[in-house]
Amino acid sequence: MEPLAAGLKGVPFPQPRKARAGCPHDSRRDASATRGMLESYFEARVRILFIGDIFGRPGRIIVKEKLPSLVETYSVDLVIANGENSAAGFGITPPLAEELFELGIDVITTGNHIWDKREIIDFFQMADGNAHSPSRRLLRPANFAADLPGRGVYEGCKGKVPYGVINLQGRVFMASNDDPFRVADQLINGLQAKVILVDMHAEATSEKISLGWYLDGRVTAVVGTHTHVPTADERVLPNGTAYITDVGMTGPYDGVIGVKKELVVGKFLNNMPVRFEPASGDVRLCAVVIECDETTGRARSIERVMV
Ligand SMILES: [Fe+2]
Numbered sequence: 001m002e003p004l005a006a007g008l009k010g011v012p013f014p015q016p017r018k019a020r021a022g023c024p025h026d027s028r029r030d031a032s033a034t035r036g037m038l039e040s041y042f043e044a045r046v047r048i049l050f051i052g053d054i055f056g057r058p059g060r061i062i063v064k065e066k067l068p069s070l071v072e073t074y075s076v077d078l079v080i081a082n083g084e085n086s087a088a089g090f091g092i093t094p095p096l097a098e099e100l101f102e103l104g105i106d107v108i109t110t111g112n113h114i115w116d117k118r119e120i121i122d123f124f125q126m127a128d129g130n131a132h133s134p135s136r137r138l139l140r141p142a143n144f145a146a147d148l149p150g151r152g153v154y155e156g157c158k159g160k161v162p163y164g165v166i167n168l169q170g171r172v173f174m175a176s177n178d179d180p181f182r183v184a185d186q187l188i189n190g191l192q193a194k195v196i197l198v199d200m201h202a203e204a205t206s207e208k209i210s211l212g213w214y215l216d217g218r219v220t221a222v223v224g225t226h227t228h229v230p231t232a233d234e235r236v237l238p239n240g241t242a243y244i245t246d247v248g249m250t251g252p253y254d255g256v257i258g259v260k261k262e263l264v265v266g267k268f269l270n271n272m273p274v275r276f277e278p279a280s281g282d283v284r285l286c287a288v289v290i291e292c293d294e295t296t297g298r299a300r301s302i303e304r305v306m307v
């Protein structure tokens with residue numbers, strides 16, 4: 001089988017970014033420079049904690065309890081979380097977004113539940129030209145219709161490190177949206193930052209894995225969200241993009257993807273209308289820690305975390 005990097009027949013396949021000369025990935029370094037290179041290797045280290053779908057009050061509480069120790073244990077520089085289920089499983093409200101930012105989350109991504117709480121529309125419009133306000137650091141999928149409220153990409157700095165976050169939604173077994181692959185192309189080309197994380201909020205594993213390969217070498221990480229079930233396929237792809245199909249939910253596992261199990265089982269048995277309510281037991285925080293080189297944006301490692 002031909003490697004994907006060679007390009008699909010008739011379809012130009014974007015080439016990965018080249019590592020800068022002088023970085024630890026550059027094989028031309030000589031022995032006399034080794035010590036300095038090692039020092040710069042550690043100085044250039046950036047660690048990103050990405051937290052999977054925060055579900056309801058149980059999810060918010062465990063983030064509040066565990067985030068400080070996770071940041072300390074893993075020497076985390078940047079915290080990103082998917083918050084689409086923060087409001088009792090359905091959407092996110094302005095006060096809850098503010099609450100998550102106050103806990104130390106830098107950027108919140110979302111997905112198909114973003115409009116469940118209508119007041120979030122007003123929150124998006126509060127950005128009012130401030131490129132780094134909380135309203136701008138809450139994202140909705142970038143491949144939604146362009147004239148909808150909010151944005152799907154954010155670029156900022158943490159300390160002196162420029163970074164970008166892109167939020168996309170899949171199209172397989174989900175509502176129709178623009179092509180996430182080509183939207184990703186456009187957004188990546190518009191970013192200055194080397195450190196770029198993509199949250200691919202999608203149902204189909206094949207669509208998420210395909211996006212990982214498609215963006216390999218052009219972004220630091222492609223992390224999957226939405227299914228609420230963590231997958232065990234985390235790895236760094238050959239050109240330096242960290243990848244996982246689904247980070248998993250941060251919330252109650254004593255249910256069905258966050259909802260009381262008896263309600264969902266009943267729905268499968270009789271298909272009668274039912275109001276879903278959040279489960280409450282076996283609360284876990286699911287996340288990944290990605291380490292990368294800030295000068296190239298290339299990932300060095302990705303580690304799954306469940307607490
Ligand atoms: Fe979700």
Ligand SMILES: [Fe+2]
Pocket residue numbers: 084111112113201225226227
């Ligand atoms: Fe979702």
